[in-house]
Amino acid sequence: MKLSHGSAALIIAWFAVLGSIQAVTFEVKEGNSTCIKAELAASFSITYNTSGSTRTVQVPLPDSAAVDAGSSSCGTDSSSPWLVAVFGPGHALGLSFSNNGSLYSVANLTLQYNLSDASVFPDANSSDVVTLVSSSVGIWATINTTYRCVSPSTFGIGGATVTFSDMRLEAYMLGNDLSPTESVCTADQASTTAPPTTARTTTTPAPAPTPAGTPERGTYSVKNGNGTECLLAQMGLQLNVSYFSLSQNKTIQDLVNLAPNLTSASGSCEASSATLVLTQEQTTTINFTFTLNSTSNKYHLSAITLLANWPDMTAPFSASNTSLDYLRSTVGRSYMCNAEQTLFVVAAFSLNTFRLQVQPFDVTTNQFASAEECQMDQDQMLIPIIVGAALAGLVLIVLIAYLIGRKRSHAGYQTI
Template sequence: MKLCHALAVLIIAWLAVIGHVQAVTLEVNQGNSTCIKAELSASFSITYNTSSGTRTAQVSLPDSSTVDAGSSSCGTDGSSPWLVAVFGAGHALGLGFSTNGSLYSVANLTLQYNLSDTSVFPDSDSLDVVTVVSSSLGIWATINTTYRCESPTTFSVGSASVTFSGMRLEAYMPQNDLSPTESVCTADQASTAAPPTTPGTTTTPAPPPTPPGIPERGAYSVSNINGSVCLLARMGLQLNVSYFSLSQNKTIQELVNLSPNETIVSGSCEPSSASLVLTQEPIATLNLTFTLNSTNSRYRLSAITLLANWSDMTAPFWASNTSLDYLRSTLGRSYMCNAEQTLAVVPTFSLNTFRVQVQPFEVTTNQFATAEECQIDQTQMLIPIIVGAALAGLVLIVLIAYLIGRKRSHAGYQTI
């Protein structure tokens, strides 16, 4: 018994030495009410420069972390809710939240680390305080529901990565404690087993969904805080999603059109980024993010995020990719593509676009600027020209051959 006790003490001491990640409870309050609460463990892997190369520091969020009352907020006066935890010598972890009325999500993850802290960053060649930001994390849940994810989940943010585990959090809270109703992350969800059958019974799978056809073209716009339009888009959108179907008891691929008449439009515009958020309740929220490269004055569709919750799904579907390169055009011009395009996002989700025209920057008259056509449209226009020129050349060759042949036939007779 004494040996077991000694081993337990040794294990606890060893975990403390290597920096065992502990759960931390953090709350943002307004008066006597709690609006954000998080129970989580977090660890950070941060790469930094030294005089002889690079090193990677491993840091854990300590249980001594506290909420920074000056930076944290419940989101009053039009600002977004923020939970900012400070720890160590000038380090901070921030979670920014957003909502569309029915869902809330972590819209921004911010990590601040102080390279002058020699206990964490020995031999660092810089004394700067570095702040890195990441968005579209896939941490979301319905309002009045607790997000829960016990599995370790890692997010890249700049030259660092953040790993959460044992996470339970809720924002926009109507009560002072976490809701007993939980939205469980995909990593925690066990694979769905086939429905049980009893002797003498058979299960007839449902027929596959009918293809929806070409989607209706919608007109969407996003305005600045001063009311001026900063993003314009006209396009038909079709979601191509692979998921496990409850009715068919297998993984299927389904096409779903976004209906402009049933879509709520929101978004934001910044100097170097702009987002268009399309919500078709209760089935899907699609977020398109454009970024501007100020060096070459070119913009692109750099990120697509989808939250879907269809009745035939075993669990809500989430997909995101923040390193895309689609719909490229020049600042001051709009992008146009009449041809159907398939924008691959992740293996289980792609976005089909039809008759697209979009301008996310420098919208001056609430109308599209001169359009730059996509390569597909240019190729499709070039093909008829090439075919027409080839046919014209062929007709000309036949005509010349005919005239030469006719001239030779006349040369065989003599005039009397």
């Protein structure tokens, strides 16, 4: 990102002392037309190194933050729309957007901070400008609607976190004002649909989800630039989602199977990360991000994002967790788990997998490498072995007891 410079140290310090963060308005224009508009408050929790220790600072987005015209754009056929807000000497917040024709989302969240700014990072042992990028943060909405999330939403990004609140934004706009039709985030839905508190409150638990049966196993893959497959996956997927039902006028828990024949796969493969995106009929999108640790030569599933817009929902549902540690295996091998396993993402969303095998790195000949099995599969194989061994031991004990009994019986008839 190309950044402008100017000091906002006093404003940052004033906000930090006051402890209040106000929403700032940003607009990205092309001529006289607005393509991105955002009203939001944000704060950043950043950990940095000092001589012999680490320190964490809380940095609010000041109201002096402004759109960087050189880095922001409405996008082209070959580039994404970008909103880049700059503040202070070398600090910036960036949002890039993408859409699939019916939904738009924040494709990348970028935070840049300048460690040489001593007013924000006192005693830092580096003067570097650090840039952190996180994908699939779960901010999305239906095209021609405004994304609204008044409740605080925190996203991990490298060694920092970004917390948004009082957020209203829209990309791919038709007019210059935010759409009056809103796509409301899950946190706001929970707060607005909660029953009023009375002197005597009866709590009705959400009904158990209706069994959806075992999902069909799908085969998915991602290809790199030269057309060869770089990520392979076979699995049955079942979504366990809690949302506010329009027909029942209450929060329900629903089990929904992903149908492979209605689902398309896309994604990307990088040196240290790989992404698999599954889209079912433009109503359900699941994004899996795998991360490679080159030091340990291990990879794992580090993030899952769900975007759902089902007919019975009062508003689109979104959930994301970028600090997961599932499906861990060694580079050059696949991960396999035939047993049903549950991947907990957030309180309102978990994912059940069936007959899963995945390999996000070092795919050769378009086939899975030898598999490392999950603990549940190993335990299932171990149980018959233990039972068999126990039965064999029992038979051996009975046989020994029988032989001892016969020997004693014969000994009673010997001549004196």
